[in-house]
Amino acid sequence: MIDYVFQWDIIFRNYDLFLKGIWLTVRLAGTATFFGLLIGIVGAGCKSFRIVPFNRIVAIYVEIIRNTPFIVQLFFIFFGISSLGWRMSAGQAALIALTANLGAYATEIVRAGIETIHRSQIEAGY
Secondary structure, eight states, X not given: OOOOOOOHHHHHHTHHHHXXXXXXXXXXXXXXXXXXXXXXXXXXXXXXXXXXXHHHHHHHHHHHHHTSOHHHHHHIIIIIHHHTTOOOOHHHHHHHHHHHXXXXXXXXXXXXXXXXXXXXXXXXXX
């Protein structure tokens, strides 16, 4: 039997910190979604229309990002880039990591959507 009583008064005393955290999360998610989708559209265009020099770069980017855990990407960006001399806040590192991660996944999602369009629809201009 678990004998623990949750202390709600601590949460209610610090509700302003929770609201700030919620707002930061919403801003990070919205900004990363916007920029990640832009990366996804550009990447999908390069892969779908087979723009040769960029096709391989996008393919390598997508494979690296999709085959590494997000926490590894976040640590690499926050600690790895900082070790090169470029200091960034935790929020900046989170935004870069979220954007890069979403960009790779969005690239494949948008590319798959483009490839489902039948050739006759493209030629007919629908």
